[in-house]
Amino acid sequence: MIRQFDIITEADARQIETGATVELAAGGHVTPLARDTLNARRVTVVPAGSVDPAIPADVAPRADIRRVAIVSDHTAIPLRKAIVRHLRGRGFAVDDMGVESSTSVDYPDTAAMVAKAVARGEADAGIALDGAGIGSAIAANKVRGVRAAMCPDETIARYSREHNGANVLTLGATLLAGPEAAIRIVDVWLGTPMKEPRYIRRLLKIRRLEDAF
Secondary structure: OOOEEEEEOHHHHHHOOOOOEEEEEEEEEEOHHHHHHHHHOOOEEEEOOOOOOOOOOOOOOOOOOOEEEEEEOHHHHHHHHHHHHHHHHOOOEEEEOOOOOOOOOOHHHHHHHHHHHHHOOOOOEEEEEEOOOHHHHHHHOOOOOOOEEEOOOHHHHHHHHHOOOOOEEEEEOOOOOOHHHHHHHHHHHHHOOOOOHHHHHHHHHHHHHHHHO
């Protein structure tokens, strides 16, 4: 059950489970110290009534992303390094999973590294890079709990998060017009939360498909 607060103090924030979602009543208040503690504990605060109690709290992707796992195959090493520098410059905790050699590697192996990190809760979101981004998306989506989307532009990046709850972004290094284009896509993707209850309910149907087959 989602806990609801009229006011969240620092003492309250310290008692909320790490990674949890809580509701704030209309006109409610979060104290400045509490906000810092909530951020540190990766607690998501949403307006009261915006969460369907029938939907498990872990269905929707994290809105406040702080930890990102990233990987590339041999074709996308420079692009991965540019994205890592950018994200660390913005204050994200980045787990750079490689690769470092130009020797050919297989995208199912690299994509699986990021997908498993997200599925295990070791990262709030993941990014997998290869030549076209398509293979990494297919591979990552074989890991239960992962919803990977190949996003060639900022519009698709926003939709993949807001409407489809993607928790892994894949990019094709050979299809993008340089690191700047990729970074714009990454920023939009990471900065777009999924809040609409009707979209979140659809994720529960995706989970049921995973359970059924």
